[in-house]
Amino acid sequence: MERVDLLPQPAGDDAAPHDDVAARADACAAVPLLNCLLREVARPVGEDVHRLPGTGRLLRVRGTRRPAGPEVRTGGTWQPLDHSDLVKLVAEELTRYTGRSNHELPAEMADSRDAVAALLTARARATPPDGLYLRSEQSLVTGHPHHPAPKARGGAPAAAWLPYAPEAYARFPVVLLGLREDEVVEEGDTAALDALGQAPPGYRLLPAHPWQLDLTAPGLAPAFADGRLVRLGTTGFPLWPTAAIRTLYTPEHDLFLKFSLDVRITNDIRRLWRHDLLRLRRTDEAAAGALAGFGPGAGWLGDRGYRTARFAFEELAVLVRDGFTGRLLPGATPLLAAGLVEGFEGSPLDRAADPAAWWEAYLRTVVPPALSAFADHGVVLEAHLQNTLVAVNAEGLPVQALFRDAEGVKLLPDVERAAGWERLVYCLVVNHLMELADLLAERHPGLDPWPAVRRELSRHDLPETRALLTAPSLPGKTNLLLRWTGADGADARYLPLPNPLTGG
Incomplete structure (x- = not known):
């Protein structure tokens, strides 16, 4: 299957380069902000239509995994929103919804969008690394898919940080x-x-x-x-x-x-x-x-x-x-899991002849060690997309998982078992497997990725995994509300998300 371009393109081929970058930056930066707003605040009221409970306004978007084309209902018509308009809408909604104001986060949202524009411009002029590993590490132009400002760089001018940016192939x-x-x-x-x-x-x-x-x-x-x-x-x-x-x-x-x-x-x-x-x-x-x-x-x-x-x-x-x-296993090539979601030239997902078999191999590689570390050793790996490397063989099939970042590891009983399990489920299932599953379902209509996840989890005889397969919800981290209310970055708070594991 031909690789899908994950960076939105302008409508016309004759658009000026500056307009091209501006439009792509707006669209790219809107994706994670919309994901946060739809997950944490908005209430669905119809196909692609959501009500914002704080202001009562109606928001319409296209798509689910990467929502696009945001419009707000005004004066009986749908009005399109550029990124600046979207930031203003979110700020007004959250002020009403939480009863608190925040002037810092909207500036970060704008900074994130401007950073994306700088990165797109720089990438067009730079040479990507030859090796697939570094290419996967340096692919994350969109970044965290559920953070309101994933590319904010402290408000500094691009000249201060662009020479050191992985997304610019630095x-x-x-x-x-x-x-x-x-x-x-x-x-x-x-x-x-x-x-x-x-x-x-x-x-x-x-x-x-x-x-x-x-x-x-x-x-x-x-x-x-x-x-x-x-x-x-x-x-x-x-x-x-x-x-x-x-x-x-x-x-x-x-x-x-x-x-x-x-x-x-x-x-x-x-x-x-x-x-x-x-x-x-x-x-x-x-x-x-x-x-x-x-x-x-x-x-x-x-x-x-x-x-x-x-x-x-x-x-x-x-x-x-x-x-x-x-x-590394002989002949294996490590790849960043987050890069597989974002997409990069040479990704094995672009040449998977049997995506269902590829997904089953991926699950066999990633899930057992993370569960074993928890169950047998009391170690909660931060097994999210950016801390997991998946090595593939010459055919592109996953054969090995490498985990990293001791800073994010939690140990039992330093944290209670229930809290450790919740963190593992968020990192491994919600942040990691759900993102890849949604990508596979989007790119391969008719493929339901969740039965394979259920089968893999069922192989592990843990009371937590048995409960997970029937739980009505999964924990979703509230990055937008955390940042808006000024909570400590390490103070994870979760809201319930529908659990796709409970299907047939």
Whole structure:
């Protein structure tokens, strides 16, 4: 089946390039915002028509998985909404619906749309990576499908962040700093950092993300002035930003480096927070142990250690993450699960001769290790689309799952079992499997992807899985309402979504 272009195209072939980008950016940025509004607030009243309960207005959209063409009923007629109009409508609705105002989130929505426009322009001029793995990591122009401003970049001008954007096919060297030895704080195995360059006597090597260094420059000036920090130049090779933006990959060393980034991206400021770093070894070892016994069909990309400066513990922290050596099955190619949903050139979904068989292989690969980690080891993997890599064989069939990000792992009994299970269901089923299932159903009319999910879940004799198959609802995270009401980004709140697993 021919690949569907996931970025909306303008109606006419003779549209000016600027108009083309503006129209595509509007349409692309509207998708996740509409998904949030329809999931969390609006009430369906007819085919494609929804009532907004706060204002009482009627909203009409086309499509379900990626809603488009929003229109509002005004004066007896349907009036089309561009992205700016949609933001105003959402802001008015949420002010009435929640009884609270919020001036920050509408600005982030506008910033997200403008970022999409900058990314579309940059992608048209840039060369994508040759390898499928990096291509999948750098494909997420739309981003989180249920966040109101997934591409907001802190309101900074595009020139400040575009050189480091994975969606713009960026690759760049990182800055190498010398950190005076008496100021070094580290834990775990950080030896890989010392292979990235040469530090002078009395100093240790500390790589720094150039964007983060720009953001934190004023606070670091005293350390440069008194010699606690020295600049050593940059790496002699480029690193590739992955979907996580602040996590970079160096193919030369088969190594990932995760940095702090003092920018709000989706719900959180993306720092490596002290409390997460201090619990890193425990969560990483638990996740690695949970997956080690599963065999070659699953693996963990370990966060083996971190290094930072005593006087800038969070700002300059860098985390060392395992690469793929020794973790991939022979001949397998890792792909980001979120990239499979977004689409990229060479995706195995575009050449799947039997999509039902491909989906069954995918489920056999991804579901068992996540459930086993929970049931047998009390480890709640953050198995959502951006933390799951699925390796495929030469025919494009999934054969292996690799999970990552100890920062997002939860352990029982640190969290209650019911809360841990709810989080796993949201990450694995709602955020992950539901998105792929909806894509397959959209691209292959007549294919019902949910019986295969039910069969796979039924193979696991857990009281939670048995209850899940008959539960009336699944937990859907309320990203729009969380951000509007100013809740902490880690304070997940859920609303009930219809459970497609209860079908025949």
